[in-house]
Amino acid sequence: SYELTQPPSVSVSPGQTASITCSGDKLGYKFASWYQQKPGQSPVLVIYRNNKRPSGIPERFSGSNSGNTATLTISGTQAMDEADYYCQAWDSSTGVFGTGTKVTVL
Amino acid sequence: QITLKESGPTLVKPTQTLTLTCTFSGFSLSTSGVGVGWIRQSPGKALEWLALIYWDDDKRYSPSLRSRLTITKDTSKNQVVLTMTNMDPVDTATYYCAHTVYGSGGYDYYYYMDVWGKGTTVTVSS
Numbered sequence: 063s064y065e066l067t068q069p070p071s072v073s074v075s076p077g078q079t080a081s082i083t084c085s086g087d088k089l090g091y092k093f094a095s096w097y098q099q100k101p102g103q104s105p106v107l108v109i110y111r112n113n114k115r116p117s118g119i120p121e122r123f124s125g126s127n128s129g130n131t132a133t134l135t136i137s138g139t140q141a142m143d144e145a146d147y148y149c150q151a152w153d154s155s156t157g158v159f160g161t162g163t164k165v166t167v168l
Numbered sequence: 169q170i171t172l173k174e175s176g177p178t179l180v181k182p183t184q185t186l187t188l189t190c191t192f193s194g195f196s197l198s199t200s201g202v203g204v205g206w207i208r209q210s211p212g213k214a215l216e217w218l219a220l221i222y223w224d225d226d227k228r229y230s231p232s233l234r235s236r237l238t239i240t241k242d243t244s245k246n247q248v249v250l251t252m253t254n255m256d257p258v259d260t261a262t263y264y265c266a267h268t269v270y271g272s273g274g275y276d277y278y279y280y281m282d283v284w285g286k287g288t289t290v291t292v293s294s
């Protein structure tokens with residue numbers, strides 16, 4: 063079955079850039095989405111179709127996808143961005159989530 | 169405004185069948201390019217995608233759980249129902265339903281879940 067691998071944790075200082083990777087076989091030939099989840103809350107879509115931001119998502123969130131890796135970048139990270147982040151892709155019309163990355167803003 | 173709400177039992181016994189209902193508003197499940205999916209999250213674990221039902225009643229299931237899952241829809245009631253058979257304590261989780269958008273992106277199909285319910289917690293214990 064298809065798998066997506068993320069680093070367990072990423073630490074970033076306020077105002078700096080955080081990059082979260084998501085690796086999967088030929089992931090660049092699929093469309094990736096990213097979800098933010100804060101403790102006790104439902105996931106929120108922050109990036110879809112590799113690099114598109116839903117309405118209401120700050121411009122500091124951006125995405126890219128090429129080769130075997132999709133990347134979520136948070137520029138000018140704020141304390142409110144501290145959360146778990148999950149990538150997702152679809153393989154044979156079934157959904158697959160990444161292993162998740164905890165972003166800590168130090 | 170799209171909203172979804174999950175409902176069902178909070179406690180089930182091992183070997184029982186779980187039935188969860190997702191009641192939604194703000195969209196129609198007879199509209200092309202729309203679906204409703206189910207996702208779960210065990211305590212302290214990652215999200216796990218379970219199933220998706222399309223507007224045209226096509227269905228997709230997680231390969232690892234396919235034999236235990238059934239997803240159906242009642243368009244007139246704006247509801248989607250997920251059943252999971254032979255429940256086990258490892259199935260203890262928060263179960264979410266989500267509005268799913270899909271379409272052709274040229275080289276592949278794209279899917280994304282843009283609105284989620286608040287989730288319902290299910291504990292499996294005797």
